[in-house]
Amino acid sequence: MLIDRAKEILKNVFGYSSFRSTQQKVIEAALQKKDCLVLMPTGGGKSICFQVPALLLPGVSIVVSPLIALMKDQVEALKVNGVNAEFLNSSLTEQKQQEIIKDTLDGKVKLLYVSPEKMNTESFYYTLLQCELSLIAIDEAHCISSWGHDFRPDYKKLGYLKKQFAGVPLMALTATADPLTQDDIVVQLKLNEPIVFKDSFSRPNIFLEARPAYKRKEAILNFIQQRAEESGILYCLSKKNTEDMSRFLRSNGVSSHFYHAGMDAVVRNRVQNDFINDRIKVVCATIAFGMGIDKSNVRWVIHHNLPKNIEGYYQEIGRSGRDGMPAHALLFYGAQDYNVLAGFNDQSERKAILNARLDRMLHFARSNHCRRKLLLNYFGEWTQDDCGACDNCKDKRTLFDGTVLAQKAMSAVARLQGRLPDKLLAHVMAGNKTSEVMSGKLNTIKTFGAGADISIDDWQRIVNQLLSLGYLKVEYHLGSVLALTPLSQNVLFNGERVMLHRLDEKIKRTPKPMPKKRTASTTFSRETGLFERLRQLRRTMAVAQGVPPYILFSDATLSEMVEYRPTNEWEMKGISGVGNTKWERYGQAFVDEIKSFTAGKAKEN
CATH class of the missing domain: 3.40.50.300 (P-loop containing nucleotide triphosphate hydrolases)
Structure with a gap:
């Protein structure tokens, strides 16, 4: 099965023994030639979602990426892992770009990173027509939406891809898109019945x-x-x-x-x-x-x-x-x-x-x-x-049970059914007959003035909290009107409580300095010194190769080496992030360093 081969690539090329929860599902969809929208937090492993299928499928996979530094970084990392990858953008000479295009047409490139500006040129379009395309990945896909925080006009032109290459699966990936932007990505890229994969946005570390x-x-x-x-x-x-x-x-x-x-x-x-x-x-x-x-x-x-x-x-x-x-x-x-x-x-x-x-x-x-x-x-x-x-x-602050207040506000939103601008809910609850309230006939609902005993300023603070806590949301595309969420349904109909912080707490006090967090370096180097030795070895080898140290091995991989102290090829390949190519190029040097450190410690004892 293809997914079994995908797991072999994950281990042998990238050095990881298993996929993260969502990665395998995304890869399976790509292998079935289905369009996907992938929402994963930064550091969540988005790249693996298109890199593994690219190595499995025939032909070349195109990755649209918005930044020169990002392309360079990812291509260097792929080459260190033994993958034939290249990038095309304005940092390269015209001669170098032509060499890469020739290698791509000759089947020598598996992953080609391309800037959106390059993708939208007529000359590159004709290059794509001559390629055997296996997958098109649009990284940082939120850049395509004018609702997004980082809108790039050249991304918006990428809508032609699905029309011109209908049989090629298209994968849009982002770590920063609110629900409105997510919907807009699907529309702008003209994705065909895409499967939406949402990993948690939580970064607990x-x-x-x-x-x-x-x-x-x-x-x-x-x-x-x-x-x-x-x-x-x-x-x-x-x-x-x-x-x-x-x-x-x-x-x-x-x-x-x-x-x-x-x-x-x-x-x-x-x-x-x-x-x-x-x-x-x-x-x-x-x-x-x-x-x-x-x-x-x-x-x-x-x-x-x-x-x-x-x-x-x-x-x-x-x-x-x-x-x-x-x-x-x-x-x-x-x-x-x-x-x-x-x-x-x-x-x-x-x-x-x-x-x-x-x-x-x-x-x-x-x-x-x-x-x-x-x-x-x-x-x-x-x-x-x-x-x-x-x-x-x-540093817990004083909270109070604001369920009744929240229910009143949610009831007003429900009764007005998409007619309540986000700035007017506080006025409606306080019973304030402003011109906007009266012209919109917002005073006709049963809950108008249901919180008249509370000031408009305090009601605005309550509304702000309800928005931040996810009990209300703003539908910007409908004129910034308020709407209910799944959480508000629980409060209105399932008896769940809403805890709000006190309305008289206008200024948050400065918290006490937090204790220093333990990190890779503090966890290991101060206790054993081995982490620092491995880090220095990594730096020396990286300088010799002309690549950043983390391209060779991450701090997490070094920390795992410190914990398990591998002394041979098989033990080293059991460390996350050590694939076949990295073992061949760097593994023995790190094993020797670990053995040297262990021997030195034994003599001290």
Whole structure:
């Protein structure tokens, strides 16, 4: 069976003994030539979903990817695993591109990564017509939707693919798409009865924390100094912020540099390469940095300012802990950040939706509820379970039973059936007869004024919580009207309670500093020193090969080596991430290092 061969490829090429829960289902659908929409968190293994079928099927698989760095990273990783992969984008000379196209037509390339701009050229279209195409994968598919947070016009032109290559299965993949964007991806790409695979958006290895922007400079320095050996990204709102923070960190002994679009491209690329090759530990950057970086050992992400939306925030924190090891996401927020971002939105034709998403981001930052729960509900993964491991779960705030208030609000939404704008629910509940309320005849329902004993401001806080907790949702495509969710049905009809945080808690107190998280390096190197020895060996071999260290082995793979201490080929191949090619190229050197370390320890004893 093909799926058995897929498992052999997973083990022999990529070094993993089993698929993650959703990966196998996606691969089976692709092998059956069915279109798919794949929603997986960053670090969830999306690439395996199209890379394994590509190696099983005849011909070439095309992967549309939006960023040069991402293509380069993934192609380097595939080549290290012995896979014939190439990429085409503007960073290559015309001669080099022609060589790659010739190799593709000659059947020498199994995976070809292509920029959306290249995909939309007439010359490449004729190249595709001459290829034996097995699969087309659209990575970062949220870029196709104008509702999405990272809209790219060239992605929107990709709708022609399904029409011109109807018999070729098309796989759209993303880690950051709310339900509206998910639906739009299917429409824009013209997917044919696609199977939708939704993995959990939860990243339990990332500790989530938010603090008011009070003495944030000192707080950031303290946070980083506690993690001196760890790689991290500090995201800033402006170019000036990146430069100021980098200088401040360097003056305090932190290995750091800044990165933003105003820099010379050569310098910018050097900073990026220094970071992914562990020559610098911290990059202070605008949000463009990291979008194509597969660096698996980023241990933390700090937002110096409030992000402009939850999708962007989720994508950015997802650049930490990609290896599954513990990571930390720290967010600072303040009124000034909000006002600056709202000012940017005023200049856009999409002002209303951009401001709505900014509001949701602020609600998330200020909330006293479980942060993981808020994120999951935002992406349509409805849950009432607390994670028990974010700052709000660790530092519980006073909650009260707000079930009756919630039921009143939900009843108003239900009675108005798609006619209630999100900004007017508070007025309806307080019985405030504004011109908008009266013109929309929103005062005619039975629950109008059912909460007149509560101020409009407090009702707005209640509505914000109900939105963040997933009891209500905004239908942006229908004019930003409110609608019920599966969670609200449980409250209205199944007697489930709604806990809200107190309305008089306007400002969230600064939490106590969290204890330092144990990571791959702290778990092993300080106890045995072996992890550090293996990391240095990895770095030496990576430098010799001209690739980032994590391309050879991730921190998680090194940690497993430390735990099991393999001493021969078969034991080493039992380590996750060690396939046949990696064993042949690097395995014996790591076995020798483990044996040397063990022998040295034995002599000491």
